[in-house]
Amino acid sequence: MDKPAQDNRAAGGSFSAGAAWTTDAAPGGAPALAVRDLRKVYATGTEALKGVSLEMPPGDFFALLGPNGAGKTTVIGIVTGIVDKSGGSVSVFGDDIDRHPQAARRHIGVVPQELNFNIFEKVIDIVVTQGGYYGIPRKIAYPRAEEILEQLGLHDKRNDKSMTLSGGMKRRLMIARALIHRPRLLILDEPTAGVDVELRRGMWDFLRRLTAQGTSILLTTHYLEEAEQLCRHVAIINRGQIVAAGTVRDILAQLHAETVVLDLAPGAAERAASLLPAFRAAVADPSTLELEIASGHSLGEAIVALETAGIGVRMARGKAGRLEEVFMKLTAEGEK
Amino acid sequence: MNPAEIAVSYYTILRKDMVRILRIWPQTFLPSVVTSALYFLIFGAFLGSRIGAFGDIPYVSFVVPGLIMLAVVTNSFANVATVMFSAKFFSRNIDEILVSPTPPWVIVAGFVSSGVVRGVLVGILVYLTSLFFAAVSFHNVLVVIVFLILTSVALSLGGLVNGIYAKSFDGISIIPTFVLAPLVYLGGVFYSVEVLPEFWRGLTHVNPLFYIIDGFRYGFLGSSDVSPWLSFAVLLGLVAVLGAFAIHLIRTGLGLRQ
Incomplete structure (x- = not known):
């Protein structure tokens, strides 16, 4: 015999216009x-x-x-x-x-x-x-x-x-x-x-x-x-x-490093990469540099180094798909 | 589920198929009516006088119960077998029910009921068609109704089991063509078992559809080859065995779940 259902929203319950519905899923109860x-x-x-x-x-x-x-x-x-x-x-x-x-x-x-x-x-x-x-x-x-x-x-x-x-x-x-x-x-x-x-x-x-x-x-x-x-x-x-x-x-913390994308002046990416040996810099295109910022280093440190060398940083942004990096890493480990 | 919810779930399964059956009525009702009319024409107007009568019953009147049963058996079986097979094979919409809290016996009851409704409606249509060709009277209407409904239940259950097990279209055509059709035709649709040689008479007595047809015919003619109670017992036994098996299949998911 199956026990009677405790949650009887199937047959009743309120349904407000423009929204979904209220739920009685109480936080701290049995796991969903x-x-x-x-x-x-x-x-x-x-x-x-x-x-x-x-x-x-x-x-x-x-x-x-x-x-x-x-x-x-x-x-x-x-x-x-x-x-x-x-x-x-x-x-x-x-x-x-x-x-x-x-x-x-x-x-x-x-x-x-x-x-x-x-x-x-x-x-x-x-x-x-x-x-x-x-x-x-x-x-x-x-x-x-x-x-x-x-x-x-x-x-x-x-x-x-x-x-x-x-x-x-x-x-x-x-x-x-x-x-x-x-x-x-x-x-x-x-x-x-x-x-x-x-x-x-x-x-x-x-x-x-x-x-x-x-x-x-x-x-x-x-x-x-x-x-x-x-x-x-x-x-x-x-x-x-x-x-x-x-x-x-x-x-995401398993990444141990964050990848940041820098938009630079046209043609500056190659020289910028050579100035930042501690950051595992990768040239995406002549004006775009991807920096892997590991623990012990900071984005500010990289920007200062570039500004000092006369390379202006127009924009810095986090690289999308960080979870993808972890995913690829973990599933690749499983293949080994 | 409480009884009211079970009733709603049962009605939902039944309603869904009834909408389909009525929408495609030229496929679900018309063929049996046309086929039966042809049989009545051939065995009544064309050959009836040459074949003669069974006792004092004209041949065409003798075959009416058998032809009604032929239509009931084939329609009940084919309806449920096709619906179940389509639901699990094409688009897997059987999963809509399997993920719900609907109990297995309600699923069986819903599918079988739609087969029964179609089988009984087709049976009534064939009976009405027969009135144009033969004088048909009832010896015992209750016997006719009980055999009509229970036969439809038994064959719908058989169709459900077939539909669950079938892995291809062949799977739902082999049983009706090579098993069901011979059993029905050799079960006395067109003759009394008394006219058969001893070997074939003995063989007919192991054919469950013989009892179904014979008991149903008793309801019309008041005479039968075996006791109507024996036929009733065989029919009840078929319903019980096939019903239990069908519920077992849905409960365990054999042939439906991976």
Whole structure:
């Protein structure tokens, strides 16, 4: 017997115009997601997970990063009940997926990597029908679906067949479908894959609003900038094992050095590099220099040296994609 | 899920497929009506007088229950097998249900109910078609209704199991073509088992669809080759075994989860 669901937002709850919804995910309660020693061996013999453990606090925005085939989607598949685990345990807000599967599933909204709705159905029907699977009557689900579609910019398309939507719209439809039962934990498996920059930024804003209102979000992504911009905690998975986990700041601290980009006068980069042997300077182009500033050195020190030599620094900025550097470093170590 | 939520979830699964079935009615209802009309025309107007009668029952009236069952069996089975296979094979939208808290038995009940609705509606349409060609009367309407519904349940469950196991389109066409069709046609749709040689008569008695057709025919004609209670027991046994197996498959995720 499954225990009765404690969180009954699926059938009720408030939904304010122009915003998402309130949540009762109390900080300091059971973890939004607790994964312990998760193992998966597929029927083919492939060992996809070799003892993955991670914990996600309530209200967190958490990124699971890893190269293709690392095991990200397998983790999500097990958490959401699509993939059977070979060992370990998973609980969602304290509800074990084996002992209380119904309660655990009620907490979760999932946006899979592949489009998996019926392309012949209307947009609104896909969302309302999903609500029905969670026991939400149509008279409640219908206005709720309209509200979510409005927020995701799909209201105008609500009566269109889903096959007529663009790629970005289909992604947003999957998010709308996942939110119809007001989950406490939203899981997104590469949600912005194939989405253009403008739409991606809009999606980021939407997800930020969700977390601000208390929804916990677990995200897998190939866009490391996405994790760096959005997430508080990050775990890097490679070959079925977690190779690093912590806050984004903790992970970035593993770099031990920060890369700064200097914009100089045209043609000055080569000479500037020769003046800064302690900084592992790299010439990006004749007027751009990349400096790696390790501990014991400072950016000011470099700028003073250049100004003294008559080379003016027009602009200094941090190099984007710092997380990518850590990611590449850690996954490359795993290959060795 | 509480009972009200379970009711909503069940209704959602059923409604989704009913919308589909009604939208494509030329594919779901019309073929059986046309095929049955042809059978009634051939075995009634064209060949009926040459074949003769079964006792005092004209041949065309004798085959009506069998042809209704033929339509019910094939439609119930094909509906659920196709829907389940499509949901798991194309776009994986079966995951929409699998990630939800809907209990396995409700998933089975929802899919099977849509097969039953289609099977029963097709059965009624074939019956109405038969009225243009034959004099059809009921000996016991309750028996007809019980056999109609339980047969549709059993074959829908069979279709569900087939759809779950199928790994390609061949998987959902092989069973209906090479297993179900021979069992139905050799189960006494067109004849009484009494006219068969002893070997074939004995073989027919291990065919579960023979009992289904025979019991259903009893509801119309008031006569049968075996006791209607035996037929009823066989039908109930089929429903119980296939129902338990289907729930087991959904619960364990065999053929559905990785």
